[in-house]
Structures are given as C-alpha cells and as structure tokens.
Amino acid sequence: MTHLKDIFIKTRHITVYGLIMAIFVFALKWFQWKFLVLDNATEIYAGLIAICFTLLGIWVATQLAKPKIEKVLVEKEVYVTLPAGIEINEAELKKLNLSGREHDVLQLLTKGQSNTEIAGNLFLSLSTVKTHVSNLFVKMDVKSRAQAIEKAKRLKITP
Amino acid sequence: MTHLKDIFIKTRHITVYGLIMAIFVFALKWFQWKFLVLDNATEIYAGLIAICFTLLGIWVATQLAKPKIEKVLVEKEVYVTLPAGIEINEAELKKLNLSGREHDVLQLLTKGQSNTEIAGNLFLSLSTVKTHVSNLFVKMDVKSRAQAIEKAKRLKITP
C-alpha cells in the first residue's frame, strides 16, 4: 500500500503539471477565439507564456527539491564546578542574634535536611527541632524553611 | 563592500534571466523571419516557449533555492573550569533536562515561594504546581523542596 502511495506522491507533481498545462492551453485557445489575437501581438503572447511557465517551473522545482543532509560537528562544553571561595557574612549573621543551638539547626536546615534528619544529627527530639526551627523563623523573619534557606544563601550566612 | 556584493549576488540571477530571455526573443524573431512561421503553428510555438521557460524556471529556482540543511549534532565534551562568577551554570542546568514549565516553577521555588504562591504567580492550579514540583524532584534527584533549593543554589542553576 505504501509503495503505491509513494508512486502517487512521486508522480503527483507531474500529473498536476500536465493538468495545469492543459488548462492553460485551453485558456489560451479561448482567449484566441474571444479576442482574435493579432499577429503583431505574438511577442505579448509569448511573454505571457514565458512568465507563466517560468513561475510554474519555479514552483515545480521547489516541490521537487530534495533536502541536502549535512552533518555538523558541534563541541559541547561541560563545566566543572569547583568549590569556590566560601566567605560567610558574619555581620549579617550577628544581626540575627541566634542562639548556639539555633545556629546548629540552621546549618543543617540550609543543607536541605528535614526536621527528623536534624533531630538525628543533633541527638534531639523532633519536638525540640520544631521549636528551634520556629524560633529561627521568627528571628530570620521568614515563614517557611524554604524562605529560610533562600535568605541564608542570599545573605551568605551559611556555606 | 560586502553589502554591494550581496546585492550583486541577489540580483545576478535576475540579470542572467533577463539576458537569456532577450537572447531567446531574438532567436524567436530570427526563426520567425527565417521560416515564416505559419499562423496555425501557434500551438507548437507556444509549446516550445512553455517548455523552454519551464526549464528556465526550474534552473532559476535551483539556483535561488536555499539548501535545506539537516544538522546532525555530534557532542564532544570539553571540560572547562567555571570562571567563578555569579553567572548561572547553564551546563548543569541543561543536564537536568527540565521542561519549560518546570524551569519556571524552579525559579519561583528557589525564591522560597510555596506551592500556592507559585500557582498564583504562574496562573496554575495547585494540582499542576504539585505535579511540576514532583517531576522536578525526580529530575533533580532530591526528595524535598529544601534539598531542591540547596542544590539549585549550590550548582548555581538559579540566581
């Protein structure tokens, strides 16, 4: 089935070309009969044919044009991130007036750890961590750990 | 200079076309004079013009046609150390293979916004944001928005 379809597609342009040519010839004959084309108008007659069939040729060519496949070699740069200078903004950190334990919690919190993970690492209960975290949010003037992390990173008060 | 050259290149085909057309008309006139073309041979006359100018059109089209180039990208990894800056690490960002919307969500997520806030800013439903966020976590290989923010900041894939 696809084979017949391909043949049709390949010969479609030729068929269309033939049809248009036939219609054009009929149209010319009609004009010839209607206006009794003068002999000295041959140049105009030829010119019209030339223009029309030139355009037709261009159209046919664009339809038949096959895409040229061209392989292009592209180099892809892969960046290697190096642990850049870790400078902590001590001034901003002092402004927050955090307690020692709150500071500990903040360190782990900004590393993306959950309350349970922080509790495990600092040997605290989940309740205690929640308390510290809540107090942290008040001192940092944020409403979620997401904001806390963003602010801590932005102010560089954590590595 | 290159500008004039471009104009010449672009008009070259038209010039050639005009010249060929002129020569063809002269040839026709010569044939007309030489063999005293009969009135009832108009169809043959028109047919010749049609065929010739169709071929001419095809030729012109092939000359003017821009070659359709099918690029095949071959990646060659080149390792480069990142010039420690505040620039966004596009390379790491590409590795994540995020979709457009996921990228949008990530931008707001890393600013500390909640799902509800993101939904409001991007005019999406909460469900959609949750879907995007979940997919983000898979692609970023993290398990919470806190880790996502931390990783995004660490890899500098967000301002």
Added chain:
DNA sequence: TTAAAATCGGTACTAAAGTATGAATAGCGT
C-alpha cells in the same frame, strides 16, 4: 502519521511542616 513528550488539571491519601502552648532543667549575671 504515529509515538512520545509536555501541559494542565483532578482526587485521594500519607508525611512532613509549622503553630501554639505548656513545662522542666540548667546556667548566668546582678
């Protein structure tokens, strides 16, 4: 013209986060 994504949205559920409040203990400075 398929097939694979991306996009948007929904429901239902579990897990985690966050709030509020209270309470016990230890240390520190006046």
Added chain:
DNA sequence: ACGCTATTCATACTTTAGTACCGATTTTAA
C-alpha cells in the same frame, strides 16, 4: 536568691508538602 535566657521535650492541632494515581489536550519528534 532572683530574673532571665537557653535548652529540652511534650501534646494537640492546622496547614502545607509530597506521592501516586488518573485523564485530557497539545506540542513536538521520529
């Protein structure tokens, strides 16, 4: 000794986040 803060932990509760499904378009790629 007293007040103050820090630290620890608990209970109870509400809210948010997160997962796991699903379906319907739409866009894109092969």
